[in-house]
Amino acid sequence: MNRDLDKMRRRPFFFPLLLPAFVFVALIAAGVWILDARATTVVFVVRHAETEPGTDPDPSLSPQGRERAAQLARMLAHAQPVRGLDAIYASEYRRTHQTVIPLSETLALPVNLVPTATWHELAARILRQHRGEYVLVAGNRDTVPQLIEALTGQEVTVRENEYDAMFIVFVPQLSKKRVVRVRY
Secondary structure, three states: OHHHHHHHOOOOOOHHHHHHHHHHHHHHHHHHHHHHHHOOEEEEEEEOOOEOOOOOOOOOEOHHHHHHHHHHHHHHHHOOOOOOOOEEEEEOOHHHHHHHHHHHHHHOOOEEEEOHHHHHHHHHHHHHHOOOOEEEEEEOOOHHHHHHHHHHOOOOOOOOOOOOEEEEEEEOOOOOOEEEEEEO
């Protein structure tokens, strides 16, 4: 008879003991997700606008290019995130600098010129100095894909006559890096 009673005895119910552990894990996961979202670096990467035709190795922007630069400034100044852009970078060429000048003047941000010799270090610099910030970078047909690949590992191409492509690169600390291509 004692054996029958031993079999009928209830085993302890573990749910009340496991509930606090599940709640703790859920709170940790939510905290990590929030911190990752706040630490996401967003990089807007554009190619310089249209240039004057000719043989000059460092041409200025054409009238169409100046209009595109103004359009970029209007777009990013009005559609800016809550706190706006934090930094603007451009390669050392006149055409890239002239592409970001209208936005620089609108937002009162300096343009950080990046020499061609140190362009390959720009991705690491952005991620180190601008974690969780919004950054605009203007490059040329060759340097734009290099930067995007350095930031995300994804390959992109820019056609010879493509001046209206903007790549929005999301670089979170923990989750997958993404690239969105838009036209402006």
